[in-house]
Amino acid sequence: MPVQFLTVEQRADYGRYVTEPRPMDLARYFHLDDTDRQFIAGKRGDHNRLGFAAQLTTVCFLGRFLDDTTQIPANVLNALARQLELDDPVRCIANYHDQRQRLRHIEEIRAHYGYVEITERQVGYRLTRWLYVLCWTGTDRPSVLFDRATSWLITHKVLLPGASTLERYVARLRSRVEERLWQLLGRGVSPDQQARLESLLVVPTGSRRSELDRLRTGPVMISSPSLVHALRRLHSVRELGVRLPTTARIPATRVAALARFAGAAKVSAILRLPQARRVATLTQNEVSPRLCRGTHQGLTYTAVVVNLKSRPRDEVHDERVSKLESCPLGL
Structure with a gap:
């Protein structure tokens, strides 16, 4: 993923x-x-008391101290x-x-209220563990993870680092x-199975579509030819002989997100992926259990409708056929 994902506006509004x-x-x-x-009453002069209070509440709200205290909004000062x-x-x-x-007030606030830097070893470990769980169990965008990491730092009294520092941190963790x-x-895919999966991306001579595109195209009509097409499609998938690795330890949301990408991405885009991601994407594409369930569901609908259409028509029969024809194929 790109290291820089924040917009110019997000970068300008960070910590302000x-x-x-x-x-x-x-x-x-x-x-x-x-x-x-x-604690504030011990400061000399009204300007010191107000400035100390402004610094204290600002770091509580924004997570960092301001270099220019004149930027504090009027309603806060009032x-x-x-x-x-x-x-x-x-x-x-x-x-x-x-x-x-x-500057002395900043040091007093940090010491008295317990504000620390993100470079503290214990702080970095806790943040990494918390954010890693969010990345592993969810599919949030990098900008959303950035905002959630910012909220975590403010809640735990950790001074915000620079925007680029936190941005690189989120990008590296998400990549891991x-x-x-x-x-x-891709752990359970043998080299022979990997070669079969890679062959799905090759466009045969004289054809405009790859084998992967053909397998991803399911029946669009409920008819006898569509039933034959679905059977041939299922047979082609089974001929690959790919045994899928277990996904019991992988959150369902991550597998579903990868399967959605695999079902919609162009072959040229899949070819440009790193090898590890390309193999993982192909295992979740047309050779996944999702295809088999959808194919069997489609065959069930098609076979039932073809059977019903071959029987004598009456009012009840026409109603049942119309209901079945309105059902999605699930492919």
């Missing part, structure tokens, strides 16, 4: 105030309890000023921005999960 926080956010993240007020009983919060925060005291999936699916 995009809009003014909602009233519910103000009540949750910007409320100062008695312990906070007692909410903090009311709690601290301060006047003119705009002037106070402007004076605070020009002071070096804010995908490689493990491909290896498990």
Whole structure:
């Protein structure tokens, strides 16, 4: 997968105030309890007290400290000023921005409230284990995993790293999960079976479709020729002699997602895949148990309808035929 998957807008909004926080956010993240007020009361000057409170609540809400405290929204400053009983919060925060005291305040907040860096060994292990489970059991997009990792860091008082750092971290972890999936699916495929699967991608001379495209095309009409076509299709699949690896240890969502890709991807796209992924994709394509179930279901519908159409027609018979013809083939 690509290492860079964030849009320019997502990268610009990362760890910043995009809009003014909602009233519910103000009540949750910007409320100062008695312990906070007692700690803030020891700071000299209104600008230091407001600036310290702004840094404290900002890191709680965004997960990082701001280099420019003048970017803090007005409703946040007004909410903090009311709690601290301060006047003119705009002037106070402007004076605070020009002071070096804010760097010392950052260190005090980190030490007193327990904020740590992502480079901490225990933090990295917990995040990796949690995010690996999400990747293995789900099919979320990289941008969704990025947002969930950001929320996890903020919840566990871990300062957000740079956007590129977290982006590369998510991309590498997701790639590890995908490689493990491909290896498990291709573990039970012998070299001879792999060669048979690869041959499905070859376009015969004088033909415009590969064998894979032919096998993926099921009957579209309920008729006797369609029944013969379905039987020949099933026979061709069985002739491959591919014994599928067990997928008991693989989440069903991952197998289903790979099967959907295999059923819709063009042959040229499958040929460009890495070998491990190509083999895993082919095992979940037309030679998967999903095809056999769908083929048997289609044959059942077709055989029943052909049998009914060969009998004398009456009103009840016509109604049963119309109902069966409206049923999907499941291919």
